[in-house]
Amino acid sequence: MISMQGTSEPLLDLQSQAYRDLISKSLLNKGHNARLKRAIEKTKRGEPVTIAYIGGSITQGAGAEPIHMNCYAYRSFDLFRKMFAPTSNVPLRFIKAGLGGTPSELGIIRYHRDVLREGTVQPDIVVVEFAVNDADDETQGICYESLVLQALGADNDPAVILLFSVFENDWNLQDRLAPVGWHYNLPMVSVKDAVVEQFHHTPAEGGIISREQFFHDIYHPSNAGHFIMADCLGWLFEVTNHSDLDKEKLAMDKPPLIGNDFAEVKLLDRLNGDAIARIDAGGFEKIDTDLQMAEMDDHAFGTPHFPNNWMHTGERDDGNGSFKMILRSKRVILVFKDSGSDEFGIANIIVDGKLVRKADPSQIKWTHCHAVLLFDEKDAREHTIEIDMDEGHEAKQFTILGFGYVD
Numbered sequence: 001m002i003s004m005q006g007t008s009e010p011l012l013d014l015q016s017q018a019y020r021d022l023i024s025k026s027l028l029n030k031g032h033n034a035r036l037k038r039a040i041e042k043t044k045r046g047e048p049v050t051i052a053y054i055g056g057s058i059t060q061g062a063g064a065e066p067i068h069m070n071c072y073a074y075r076s077f078d079l080f081r082k083m084f085a086p087t088s089n090v091p092l093r094f095i096k097a098g099l100g101g102t103p104s105e106l107g108i109i110r111y112h113r114d115v116l117r118e119g120t121v122q123p124d125i126v127v128v129e130f131a132v133n134d135a136d137d138e139t140q141g142i143c144y145e146s147l148v149l150q151a152l153g154a155d156n157d158p159a160v161i162l163l164f165s166v167f168e169n170d171w172n173l174q175d176r177l178a179p180v181g182w183h184y185n186l187p188m189v190s191v192k193d194a195v196v197e198q199f200h201h202t203p204a205e206g207g208i209i210s211r212e213q214f215f216h217d218i219y220h221p222s223n224a225g226h227f228i229m230a231d232c233l234g235w236l237f238e239v240t241n242h243s244d245l246d247k248e249k250l251a252m253d254k255p256p257l258i259g260n261d262f263a264e265v266k267l268l269d270r271l272n273g274d275a276i277a278r279i280d281a282g283g284f285e286k287i288d289t290d291l292q293m294a295e296m297d298d299h300a301f302g303t304p305h306f307p308n309n310w311m312h313t314g315e316r317d318d319g320n321g322s323f324k325m326i327l328r329s330k331r332v333i334l335v336f337k338d339s340g341s342d343e344f345g346i347a348n349i350i351v352d353g354k355l356v357r358k359a360d361p362s363q364i365k366w367t368h369c370h371a372v373l374l375f376d377e378k379d380a381r382e383h384t385i386e387i388d389m390d391e392g393h394e395a396k397q398f399t400i401l402g403f404g405y406v407d
Contacts, residue, residue, distance in 0.1 A: 012209055012224060014231075022208045026194035026232035027239060028164070028178060031187035032250045035159035036240045039124040043084040043092065050122070051077050052095035052115045054107055054147075055129030058165045059098025060294050063216030064226045068300045072221070073098065073127070075230035080237055095123060099294045099305060099369065103137040104130045104144040106371040108262050109333060109404035110305075111150055114296070122156040127233070131164035131172040131192075132219070138373045142259035145180045149263045152184065152252065159187065161236065165229065166192035168211060168218040170199070183257040185250065187240070189232050261331060261376065262406060269402035270308040273325070276405075282321035284310040284387065288337060288399040292367050305369055306335060306401035314343070314395040322350075322388030323400060329383060331406040332374045337399035338364035345396020350386040351375055358390060361398065369401055380407055 013019060043049045053059050053073040061071030068074065077094045085092060097114035099106070107130060115123065128151065130137075130144060137143050151160045162181045164174045172192050181188040195214055201207035209224065216222040221229060270287070273279050288311040293302030310323060334349060336359050344361040351374055364370065374385065387400060 012213075018206065018208050022194055022198060023228070023231050023235045026189050026191060027235055028188040028190040028193060029181060029186065030236070030239060030243065031181070032185045033187070033240045033243055033246050034250065035157055036125065036161070036187060036237075037243075037245055039159055040084050040237070040241050042124065043080070043090060044086060046086055046090050048091040048093070049124045050093040050095060051080060051125045051127070052097065052121075052123035053127045053129065054097045054111065054115050055127075055163070055165075056098060056102055056133035057100030058132065058220055059096065059127075059129045060100050061096075061098065061226070062100060063220030063222055065223060066300060068295050068298050070223050070226055071096070072226040072229035072233070074298055075226060076127075076233040079230055079234040083234070083237055084241070093121075094298055095121065096295070096297050098129075099292065101133070101364070101366075101368050103133045103135070103371070104147050105137045105139060105333065105373070106335065106369055108143045108147040108150065108265050109267050109335065109371065109402070111147060113267055115151075122154060123158050124156070125159045125161065126151045127161045127163050129163040129165055131174055131177055132167050134173050134177065139259070139262070141176050141180070143262050144177055145256055145258045146260050146262035146265070148180055148184070148186070149256070149260050153263070161233070162186055162188045163229075163233070164188070164190040164192055165221075166196060168215045170196045180257055183254070184252070187236055189236050191229050191232055194232055195228065262404070265331070265333070265404045265406050267402055268327070268405050269306065270310055277325050277327040280321075280324045281310050281319060282323050283318045283389075284312045284323040284398070284400060285319040286311040286313050290367065291337070292369050306337075309337070309402065310400040312347075312389060312398045314345070314389075314397050322386050325385045325403075327383055327385065327405060328380055329405045329407050330378065330380045331376045332383070332385065333371050333404040334359070334374050335369055335371050335401040335403065337361060337401055338366065338368035338370045339397075340365045340367065341397075343397050345393030345398060346390040347387050347393070347398045348390050349374060350388070352384055359398070371404070
C-alpha cells in the first residue's frame with residue numbers, strides 16, 4: 001500500500017489486480033530487447049551497469065519529496081537493482097540529467113556533458129523523457145530523433161527507452177514522438193496510456209488513482225505519481241527479463257523518420273570556445289554565476305548549468321562592443337539565460353550581418369536555459385555570429401550560456 005501525499009484519499013493497493021492492470025497498460029512497445037536484456041544479465045552477474053535518465057523537470061524530480069530519492073528516476077533505478085542485482089554490492093551507477101522547462105533541443109546539446117560526462121561514462125540503459133517538454137522544440141522532432149540516435153549509436157550499444165509522461169490536462173506529445181520509437185523498434189513506456197483513461201472513473205467504476213492524487217501540480221507528479229511512473233518502467237524490465245532474446249540485430253541502417261540533422265551536435269562554451277572558433281567577447285566578458293540549478297544523479301543539492309558562459313552586465317567596466325564569433329558550421333543553436341529580473345534586457349542576434357532574432361530573457365520570467373535555433377543549412381561554411389544589446393538596453397544584463405553546433 002502507498003499513501004496519497006497531501007490527500008485524504010484511501011491507500012493505493014499495490015498488490016491488487018486492478019493496479020497491475022493499470023501498470024501493464026503503460027507498455028506501449030516491448031521493442032527489440034537484446035540491449036536491455038544484456039544490461040539485465042550483466043547486473044545478474046554482478047558486473048557494473050549504468051542507468052541514465054535525461055529529460056525535463058519530471059526527470060529532475062519536480063513534485064517528489066525528497067526530490068532526489070522519491071523521483072521516478074531514482075525509484076526505477078532502485079527497482080532495477082532490487083529485481084536483478086544478486087547482492088547489494090553490485091556496482092550499479094545512477095545518472096540523472098533532468099533540467100526543468102527544457103526540450104530535446106537543449107537536451108541534445110547537454111547529452112555529452114550531462115549523461116556521458118564528457119565521454120567518461122558509457123550508460124548501459126538510457127531513458128529519454130521529453131514528451132511534455134518538446135512543444136518548445138523548434139525542429140518539431142528532429143532534435144528528439146537526433147538525441148535518440150546519438151544515444152543508440154554509442155559504441156557499447158546501450159538500450160534506449162522512450163518514456164512518455166503526461167500533464168494534468170491529459171496532454172503530451174506522444175503522437176509526434178512515439179513514431180520514432182516504432183521506427184527503430186525501441187522499448188516505449190507511456191504513463192499517459194496507464195493513467196489517463198482511469199482518471200475519468202470513480203473507484204466503483206474501476207478508477208485506481210485520481211487526478212488529484214497522481215499530480216503534485218498541473219505539470220508534475222506527486223510522490224504517488226512518481227511511484228507509478230517507476231513501476232511502469234519496472235513492468236518493462238520484468239517483461240523483458242521473461243521474454244525470449246531477440247537474436248536478430250537492431251536495425252539502425254535506415255533513413256530517419258523525422259530527421260537526424262542534430263545527431264552530431266557539440267557544445268561550445270567559454271571552456272572550449274577559443275579552440276573551436278574565433279571569439280571576441282567584447283562587452284560580454286564577465287561570467288554569470290546565478291544560473292538554473294538542477295539536482296543531478298542522487299544529489300539533494302542543485303548543480304548550476306552552463307557555468308562557462310559569457311555575460312554582459314551593463315556596468316561601465318564591461319568590455320567594448322558586441323560578442324562576435326566566427327565559426328564554420330552547418331547548424332547552430334544559441335543557449336541564453338532567461339531571468340525574472342528586470343535587470344536583464346533584450347539582445348540582437350545577428351548572423352552574417354542579418355538580424356535573425358531579438359532574444360528576450362524576460363519572456364519565461366524565471367532563471368532558465370533557453371535554446372533557440374540560429375541557422376540550419378545543408379553544408380558547412382563560415383558564419384559570423386554577433387550578439388549586442390538592443391537599443392535602450394545597453395545598461396541591462398544578458399548571458400550567453402553557450403552554443404550547440406554541427407560542423
